[in-house]
Structure formats: C-alpha cells, structure tokens
Amino acid sequence: MKRTLYSGAGLLLIxxxxxxxxxxxxxxxxxxxxxxxxQKLYTISDGTRKILGEIDEPINLYFFYSDxxxxxxxxxxxYARRVEEMLKAYERAADGKxxxxxxxxxxxxxxxDKAAEFGLQAVPLQQGGDQVYFGLAGTNSVDHTQIIPFxxxxxxxxxEYEISRLVQSLAKPERPVVGVxxxxxxxxxxxxATRQPTAPWMVMEEIRQLFQIESLKSDIDQILEKVSxxxxxxxKDLPQQTQYAIDQFVLRGGKLLxxxxxxxxxxSGMEMPGEPGGERGSSLDALFKAWGVQMLPGKILGDGxxxxxxxxxxxxxxxxxxxxxxxxxxxxxxxDVSTAGLENITVATAGILRPLDGAKTHFLPLIQSSxxxxxxxxxxxxMLADPEExxxxxxxxxxxxxxxxxxxxxxxxxxxxxxxxxxxxxKAADNxxxxxxxxxxxxSDRMWVQVQDFFGQRVPQPWADNAGFAINALDNxxxxxxxxxxxxxxxxxxxxxxxxxxxxDAEVKFREQEQELQQRLADTEQKLATLQQNQxxxxxxxxxxxxQAALQQFVQEKLRIRKELRDVRFQLNSSIEDLGRKLKxxxxxxxxxxxxLGVLVLWFWRRRRKA
Amino acid sequence: xxxxxxxxxxxxxxxxxxxxxxxFIVIFxxxxxxxxxxxxxxxxxxxxxxxxxxxFHPWLYLFLVPAIAMRLWAEERKSxxxxxxxxxxxxxxxxxxxxxxxxxxxxxxxxxxxxPMVLTVNYLGEPDxxxxxxxxxxxxxxxxxxxxxxxxxxxxxxxxxxxxxxxVSVCFLFIxxxxxxxxxxxxxxxxxxxxxxxxxxxxxxxFDAISKGVIDLRDLLYFVTLIAAWLAATAVVVxxxxxx
Numbered sequence: 001m002k003r004t005l006y007s008g009a010g011l012l013l014i015x016x017x018x019x020x021x022x023x024x025x026x027x028x029x030x031x032x033x034x035x036x037x038x039q040k041l042y043t044i045s046d047g048t049r050k051i052l053g054e055i056d057e058p059i060n061l062y063f064f065y066s067d068x069x070x071x072x073x074x075x076x077x078x079y080a081r082r083v084e085e086m087l088k089a090y091e092r093a094a095d096g097k098x099x100x101x102x103x104x105x106x107x108x109x110x111x112x113d114k115a116a117e118f119g120l121q122a123v124p125l126q127q128g129g130d131q132v133y134f135g136l137a138g139t140n141s142v143d144h145t146q147i148i149p150f151x152x153x154x155x156x157x158x159x160e161y162e163i164s165r166l167v168q169s170l171a172k173p174e175r176p177v178v179g180v181x182x183x184x185x186x187x188x189x190x191x192x193a194t195r196q197p198t199a200p201w202m203v204m205e206e207i208r209q210l211f212q213i214e215s216l217k218s219d220i221d222q223i224l225e226k227v228s229x230x231x232x233x234x235x236k237d238l239p240q241q242t243q244y245a246i247d248q249f250v251l252r253g254g255k256l257l258x259x260x261x262x263x264x265x266x267x268s269g270m271e272m273p274g275e276p277g278g279e280r281g282s283s284l285d286a287l288f289k290a291w292g293v294q295m296l297p298g299k300i301l302g303d304g305x306x307x308x309x310x311x312x313x314x315x316x317x318x319x320x321x322x323x324x325x326x327x328x329x330x331x332x333x334x335x336d337v338s339t340a341g342l343e344n345i346t347v348a349t350a351g352i353l354r355p356l357d358g359a360k361t362h363f364l365p366l367i368q369s370s371x372x373x374x375x376x377x378x379x380x381x382x383m384l385a386d387p388e389e390x391x392x393x394x395x396x397x398x399x400x401x402x403x404x405x406x407x408x409x410x411x412x413x414x415x416x417x418x419x420x421x422x423x424x425x426x427k428a429a430d431n432x433x434x435x436x437x438x439x440x441x442x443x444s445d446r447m448w449v450q451v452q453d454f455f456g457q458r459v460p461q462p463w464a465d466n467a468g469f470a471i472n473a474l475d476n477x478x479x480x481x482x483x484x485x486x487x488x489x490x491x492x493x494x495x496x497x498x499x500x501x502x503x504x505d506a507e508v509k510f511r512e513q514e515q516e517l518q519q520r521l522a523d524t525e526q527k528l529a530t531l532q533q534n535q536x537x538x539x540x541x542x543x544x545x546x547x548q549a550a551l552q553q554f555v556q557e558k559l560r561i562r563k564e565l566r567d568v569r570f571q572l573n574s575s576i577e578d579l580g581r582k583l584k585x586x587x588x589x590x591x592x593x594x595x596x597l598g599v600l601v602l603w604f605w606r607r608r609r610k611a
Numbered sequence: 612x613x614x615x616x617x618x619x620x621x622x623x624x625x626x627x628x629x630x631x632x633x634x635f636i637v638i639f640x641x642x643x644x645x646x647x648x649x650x651x652x653x654x655x656x657x658x659x660x661x662x663x664x665x666x667f668h669p670w671l672y673l674f675l676v677p678a679i680a681m682r683l684w685a686e687e688r689k690s691x692x693x694x695x696x697x698x699x700x701x702x703x704x705x706x707x708x709x710x711x712x713x714x715x716x717x718x719x720x721x722x723x724x725x726x727p728m729v730l731t732v733n734y735l736g737e738p739d740x741x742x743x744x745x746x747x748x749x750x751x752x753x754x755x756x757x758x759x760x761x762x763x764x765x766x767x768x769x770x771x772x773x774x775x776x777x778x779v780s781v782c783f784l785f786i787x788x789x790x791x792x793x794x795x796x797x798x799x800x801x802x803x804x805x806x807x808x809x810x811x812x813x814x815x816x817x818f819d820a821i822s823k824g825v826i827d828l829r830d831l832l833y834f835v836t837l838i839a840a841w842l843a844a845t846a847v848v849v850x851x852x853x854x855x
Contacts, residue, residue: 003851004851007847007848007850007851010847011844011847011848014840014843014844014847015840015844017840018836018837018840019808021832021836022808022811022812022829022832022833022836023808023811025828025829025832025833026811026829029828029829029832032827032828032829033825033826033827033828034825034826035824035825036741036742036744036745036824036825036826037739037741037742037823037824037825038739038740038741038742042823042824042825067803068803071794071798071803071806072791072794072795072798077810078816078819494658494659494660494736494737494738494739495657495658495659495736496657496658496659496735496736497659497735497736497737498734498735498736499657499735500657580654583648583654583731583735584644584648584654586727586731587644587647587648587727587728587731588640588641588644588645588648589641589644590727591640591724591725591727592636592637592640592641595633595636595637595724596633596637599630599633
C-alpha cells in the first residue's frame with residue numbers, strides 16, 4: 001500500500017514537473033530557434049534589420065488579435081502565434097524604437113472600439129460566432145497611422161514584407177515622389193480624329209491618389225533629387241542628355257519603372273510634328289544594354305493559349321487575337337510582391353524581354369507567356385486584316401517569353417565616357433532597381449477598365465489587374481532598397497521540373513500532330529471546293545458521282561482525323577502518368593521487395609548452415 | 612550506466628530474431644507510400660516537398676509504434692524473465708532506457724528506409740532539403756514520444772493487447788489535444804492559459820512546426836522532456852509491478 005502511494009506520488013510529480021517545465025519554457029525561451037529552411041523563411045531578414053536600424057522616432061505597434069474568440073480555431077491560433085512572435089522579433093531587433101502592444105479586443109470593449117477606430121476589419125469566422133480581429137495598427141510620434149486590416153492566412157510568405165512596409169511608412173511618413181516621363185498622353189490630351197480633348201488615363205488617377213506626382217519633360221538633363229521612382233512610359237528617341245540623366249538616376253539608387261513597346265497601339269503617332277506617323281515603337285536600347293537586358297528588336301509576342309477574343313465589328317463573330325493577350329494568374333510570378341495575388345493582366349502587341357548573355361544583373365521574369373508562344377515580326381501587324389491569321393500562323397516554340405521583369409544587381413553606366421559637358425558622373429552601381437515592361441498598352445483604359453460617368457464623377461470598373469500591377473510595382477519601388485530586399489526572399493512554389501518538362505514536350509508533340517491533321521483536313525476541304533467550282537451551274541443541286549465519292553471520302557477522312565486527334569490528346573498525359581506509376585512502385589513496393597528477398601536469402605542460408 | 616549498451620544490443624537483436632522487425636518495416640513502408648501517394652496526392656500536387664509524406668506520420672505511428680512498444684515490458688512480465696532481468700546487476704534506469712533506445716533505433720531504421728522518397732522528390736524538382744531534414748528529425752522525435760508512452764503502458768499491463776490499446780488511446784489524446792474535440796471539454800470552465808497549455812501538448816502542433824523547417828528549442832525540449840517523463844514513469848511502474 002505504502003509502495004503504491006509512493007509510486008502514485010512519484011508519477012504525479014513527474015507529470016507536474018513535465019507540465020511546469022514546458023509552460024515555463026514556452027514563456028521564456030521565445031527566441032531560441034534554428035531556421036533550417038533554405039531561404040530562412042522564419043528569420044527576420046537583413047533588409048528588415050536595416051529598416052529597423054533607421055527608425056529615428058519611436059513607433060507603437062498594436063497587434064489586435066481576438067484571442068478568446070478564436071479559441072477553437074487552431075489554424076488561426078497557430079498563425080497568430082507566428083505573427084506575434086514575428087512582431088516580438090521586430091521589437092527586439094529595433095532596440096527600443098518599437099513598442100509592441102498585444103490587444104485582445106473583446107466584444108463591446110474599449111479595445112474593440114479602438115480597433116474599429118484604426119479601421120481594422122473584424123471577420124466573422126463562424127456562423128453566429130464572435131467576430132475576430134487579426135490585424136496590425138501602427139502609429140508614429142506625429143500620429144501618422146498605418147494598418148494591416150487583417151492578416152490573410154494564405155499569404156504567410158509576405159508577412160515580413162507587409163510588416164516591414166508598415167514600419168517603414170511610419171518611420172518615413174512623407175508620400176514618395178513619382179517622376180512621370182511619358183511619350184503617351186497619360187494626363188489627357190487632344191484627339192485629332194474627334195477634335196475633342198481626352199481624359200487623363202485612369203491609371204494615372206489611381207497613381208495620383210497614392211503618390212506625389214512630378215511631371216518631367218522628355219528633354220530634361222537631370223532628374224530631381226526628390227524623385228524616388230521614375231515612371232517612364234514609351235520612351236521614343238530620347239535625347240542623349242535625358243538618357244544620361246536616367247542612367248545617372250538609376251545608378252545613384254533611383255528606382256525605375258519603365259514601359260517600352262515594339263508597337264504601341266495607344267501611340268497615335270501624331271504627337272511629334274515632323275515625325276513619320278507609322279513609327280509607333282519605343283525602346284531604351286542603350287540603357288537596357290548597360291543593365292544586361294534586351295527587348296527583342298522588331299518582335300511582337302504571340303501566344304495561342306492566352307489570346308484574347310476581340311470584337312470584329314457588328315454581325316461578325318469575335319476573333320481570337322494572338323498578340324492581344326489576357327495573361328492569367330499562373331503567368332504572373334506569385335512570389336513577387338508586384339504580381340502576387342493578381343488575377344490577370346492584359347497586354348496588346350507586347351514585346352519580349354530577355355537577359356543579355358554574360359549580364360551581371362539578375363533578371364527575374366514577372367509576367368510570362370504560355371508555352372504556346374512565338375515571336376512575330378512587327379511588320380506583320382501593319383497590314384493585319386484578320387487577327388485569326390495570326391493564330392493559324394502560330395508555331396509555338398515551347399518557350400515562355402517574358403513581358404515584364406525585375407532587374408537588380410550590379411550595373412555599369414551606359415555612358416562610360418560621360419556626355420558633352422558632363423564627364424564625371426557615376427560609372428557603376430552595386431545594385432540597381434528596375435522593373436521593365438515590354439508593353440505600354442496595358443496602361444491604357446481600354447485594356448483594363450470601364451469608366452462610368454456617375455453624376456459627373458468617373459467611376460472605374462476594372463476587369464483586369466493592369467493598374468494593380470503598376471501600383472504594386474511603384475509602391476514596392478518607392479520603398480527603400482532594404483524593403484525591396486525583404487521581398488526577394490521566398491520561392492515558395494517548388495514545382496516538379498521533370499513533370500513540367502514532360503508536359504511541355506507532350507504538348508508540343510500534340511500541337512505538331514494537331515497541326516498536321518488540321519492541314520490534312522484543310523486539304524480535303526480544298527479538294528471538295530475545287531470539285532464544286534467545276535460544277536455546271538444548271539445542275540447546282542445535283543452531285544456528280546465523283547463529287548459524291550469525294551464527299552464521302554471527306555466525311556470519312558474527317559471522322560478519322562477527329563479520332564486521331566482524340567487519340568493524340570489521350571496520349572498527351574501518358575508519359576506523365578507513366579512516370580507517376582513508376583515512382584509509386586519505387587516508393588511503395590521496391591524497398592519491401594528487396595527486404596523480402598534479403599530475408600528469404602538469409603533464411604535459406606541459415607537453414608543450409610543448420611543442415 | 613555501463614550495462615546500457617548491453618541491454619541495448621540484446622534488445623535490438625531480439626527484434627531481428629523474429630520476423631517482427633521485418634513485418635513492421637514492410638507495413639510501415641507500404642503504408643507510408645500508399646498514404647503519401649494516394650491519400651496525400653503527392654504526385655498530383657506537383658510540389659517538390661515532403662509535406663504530404665510527413666503529414667501522415669502521426670497517424671501511422673499511432674498504430675504502428677504501440678505495436679513495437681507493447682512487448683517491451685509486457686512480454687518480460689508474462690514470461691517471468693523480468694525477475695531475471697531485475698536480479699542482474701543493472702539499474703532500472705539502464706533497463707528502461709536501454710530497451711527504449713533499442714526500440715527507438717529500430718524505429719529510426721524503419722524511417723531511414725523511406726529514403727526513396729527523398730530521392731524521388733529531389734529527382735522531380737528542387738525541394739527544400741533543410742526542411743526535409745527537420746521533417747525526419749521531427750518524425751523520429753515523434754516516434755520516440757509514442758514509444759516512451761507505449762513503454763509505460765507496456766509496463767502497466769501484463770497482456771500485450773491491453774498494452775497496445777492503452778498506448779494507442781493515450782497517444783491519441785496527445786495527438787488531438789490541440790483539436791476542439793479535447794479543447795471543448797475545457798473551454799466552458801478553464802481559463803485561457805490552461806486551454807493554451809493543453810493545446811500546447813499536442814504532438815501535431817509541435818511536429819508541424821519542426822517539419823516546416825524550424826527547430827524551436829521549445830519544441831525540441833518538449834519532445835525530450837516528454838520522453839524523459841514517460842520513461843521515468845515506466846521506471847516507477849516497473850518497480851511497482853515487478854512482483855505482480
């Protein structure tokens with residue numbers, strides 16, 4: 001009895017010691033972790049440390065999280081703990097410049113009012129359940145406020161970026177200045193055809209709401225110090241001093257968002273007097289070369305998979321235009337802040353960007369075409385009557401082409417000798433920040449938005465994310481270099497490269513066969529048409545025996561071709577499924593089989609030894 | 612302490628003296644493969660990560676690990692060899708730890724034999740191998756935790772089947788302690804800190820964090836202290852029951 005009692009006490013003591021130890025360690029050892037992920041996904045990055053090091057005035061962060069209301073939601077609780085620990089890591093790293101307040105805004109409490117006052121969103125997570133707050137508000141010494149209304153659970157990869165951005169906008173609250181230099185009439189102009197003034201482009205209206213705009217003439221020789229981002233649209237034959245000014249601006253750390261175009265449909269070609277109206281392309285060749293990038297000269301991107309349907313006028317069916325593209329989310333880099341989360345971006349006769357061989361800069365594609373793409377010559381578009389022709393001419397190369405890219409890293413000046421009168425400028429930079437887009441039309445209203453006049457107010461109804469992309473890119477570039485580097489951390493998607501290659505190969509094969517079969521179909525049709533032409537008009541409705549035979553043949557041929565196409569499509573995924581089957585076998589059965597074999601061999605050996 | 616390797620070797624050898632080891636390993640490998648590919652949709656997901664593989668480990672272990680652990684003490688007691696064991700010049704600590712370590716090493720061996728999965732995912736794409744290593748560490752720690760519980764239950768019951776059922780039940784409670792199933796029992800009356808303490812006992816939350824690629828000292832200490840606590844409990848129970 002005594003023994004049992006002692007043992008019982010012993011067990012109780014063990015349990016209590018275990019619980020007490022773990023509760024204590026849970027409270028105290030909050031910063032002892034080794035992050036073994038390749039990209040250190042769970043560690044504060046150097047960029048953030050730099051931002052925190054530059055805070056002058058103290059910042060208060062209020063982390064609103066409805067701890068009690070979310071008690072049954074383990075997924076949310078786990079993420080909330082992660083956010084809280086991230087914020088605590090900020091507080092520690094900021095060396096007293098950040099004060100973190102963790103608030104549980106209970107229903108009908110003062111804290112809840114405060115959360116609502118900040119503009120945080122309460123989200124009802126269960127039917128009839130309490131509303132849950134899970135957001136962040138920050139204030140600085142002059143009472144500027146910034147918020148993250150709600151931390152979406154599926155955007156964990158941008159957590160650090162979002163918090164760092166919030167901290168930075170509190171540390172440096174003045175609105176960033178965007179310099180705008182454009183060869184298109186972004187701010188509205190005059191339409192020669194209708195003799196009417198035109199409204200400013202909607203994208204400019206949206207940019208104006210977030211940034212301070214500084215219009216720049218396209219012949220300036222210096223870009224003002226206060227400009228932090230330069231928005232350069234459709235640069236056409238820029239004078240040398242302007243190119244030099246842009247070169248120097250980028251080298252001294254200025255950020256550039258540039259839109260060039262091999263064929264700008266928005267360019268009426270009439271703005272510059274004395275210039276031939278047909279030339280509607282733009283480029284920034286010399287500077288691009290210095291940054292290790294190139295827009296393929298005279299080439300326009302065609303993409304069969306993402307071709308848009310365009311209206312061909314009344315009474316005509318819409319046609320698919322292989323150079324007017326509606327690029328869906330999987331064409332957009334989901335791990336880059338400027339394109340992640342966007343649904344679609346539309347472009348019209350876009351160009352193709354490519355890194356130059358031996359370039360030192362890093363070229364990160366942001367927007368890419370599908371594998372069913374090929375470059376067309378720009379001349380092809382001057383006399384294009386029917387866009388369907390393009391689709392027919394399309395011979396996919398299997399390559400994905402880049403429409404927009406982020407260019408960063410070390411770069412040299414494009415003017416090693418300087419220019420007349422300015423010889424001693426910057427020669428190189430350790431890191432430049434450029435986002436280049438090979439299309440200008442995506443900015444024009446007709447590519448992304450319907451504007452409705454509502455009692456004299458223009459109300460935009462966007463149907464593509466073109467403006468979202470431009471604003472994200474500007475917003476990202478307007479942040480400090482440190483903030484931009486926070487972005488470049490995670491590559492969260494790790495696709496099966498092998499399977500993707502198989503898929504590409506199979507699809508190219510399918511297209512080839514499909515084309516061949518389509519060609520045969522067309523030939524058959526052609527033959528039938530020839531037969532019909534020879535017909536005597538008097539016997540228009542009667543078919544000669546030859547015609548009948550040809551018709552029969554045509555129908556049969558068509559059926560056969562259809563079947564072949566079906567078979568080809570069926571086989572499309574067979575190599576992928578084959579690989580899957582092999583891998584399943586290897587992982588499920590191979591080791592057990594080898595083991596069984598080993599055991600059998602061992603058994604026989606033992607038996608023989610015994611015998 | 613000097614006798615620990617002796618116990619360890621004797622125990623480990625005993626696994627391979629019977630087909631038990633072979634059967635266990637084969638079942639574990641087949642099931643983990645089937646779960647990963649068919650239930651987890653590993654191949655269809657198109658992502659080079661072993662999340663689908665590790666996700667099923669807690670549930671696989673729930674039934675397989677108690678099966679290894681059930682014989683640890685129950686058999687010794689049933690066959691009476693426990694009395695012989697206790698008369699040998701070894702301490703209870705050595706006996707308990709030696710047996711546990713042998714079983715844990717054996718579980719580790721089974722885990723290592725899943726290596727084709729690592730090769731597969733590296734062939735298909737570029738996985739984060741750091742996260743895969745921590746996944747294996749986490750999985751092994753998890754197996755250790757299950758084994759320690761199973762060891763104690765085996766010491767408690769003379770009958771192996773009962774030891775198995777007890778171990779499965781207790782392990783299940785530790786798995787689900789982060790779920791509403793358990794939390795609901797507390798949420799009406801218990802203060803939030805207690806609720807969080809209960810939730811923090813969950814194997815799943817701890818394992819999840821480790822298999823993501825972050826080894827937090829707290830998670831590591833949790834598994835280590837959990838194993839130590841259950842082994843200490845085993846020692847107490849063995850001492851209490853050795854005469855039964």
